[in-house]
Amino acid sequence: MIFNLINVVVVVTVGLVGIAIYGMLVSRNLMKIVVGLQLAVKAAMLAFILSGRLNGKIDEAQSLALTVIVTDTVVAVVALALVVQVRRKFGTLDIKAISTLRR
């Protein structure tokens, strides 16, 4: 059947990667870029679980996904703290304006 769980997860994973890349490339808001990064990591986690299920090693995939969740949370927290500092220093979240200030 074409709508089985494996096919759905493959489509969702590829779709999430696409949306994340699009968001990170198009968005000018720093906070939105962090959101795009979060979406890409969710796609990676789904891919881990899918590969574990397909290989019959779901527990190893789960332990790797757990590591990804912790790492992703720390990355998100540090990135948001940096965003707050950028806002305090430059007064904007627009990466175009920030890069202009650097020149």
Next chain:
Amino acid sequence: MLNVLIGVGILVSAFLSIRESRLLVTALWLALTSALVSWLMFRMGAAEVAVVELSVGAGLVTVIFVFAINIAGDEALGSQPLLPRPLAWVAVVLAGVMLAWMVLPAMQAPEFLTGLEETSSLHGYFKRVLWHDRSVDVILQAVLMFAGVLTVLGLLTDDPFATGKEESHDLQSH
């Protein structure tokens, strides 16, 4: 059918989180995406990680996002994108084609089909795998969490040395 609905829900909420102009609503769409992803993980048999993703991905990260938006404030930026939209779509399609090129041939391999049948018999060893086979990962996670907390404390507190220097400069100028 439920899997398809969850998948469509994930993609729609992820797309809306990118398209939404208000940051607070973006954080809420991201939380919904996390919750649906954890539901899909649960349906794939990864219950332990699904619970962690639901509590951390949909809960903690959303709270941190709202906290950061509260401090930094919402900002309406111009609609002009950083990169031309057609170019961004080309990059997305290219990434999709590359993923399909790498993933699809591997999924036809016979060992995948046999592995799929063995999945149910191998389930239930998550605790052993996490605490024994991947104990280095667990230590690394603890170190990462401490590093993250220390970094955030350092970044969010005002720098007392910087203000001290400014004050001393002011005093010298006077």
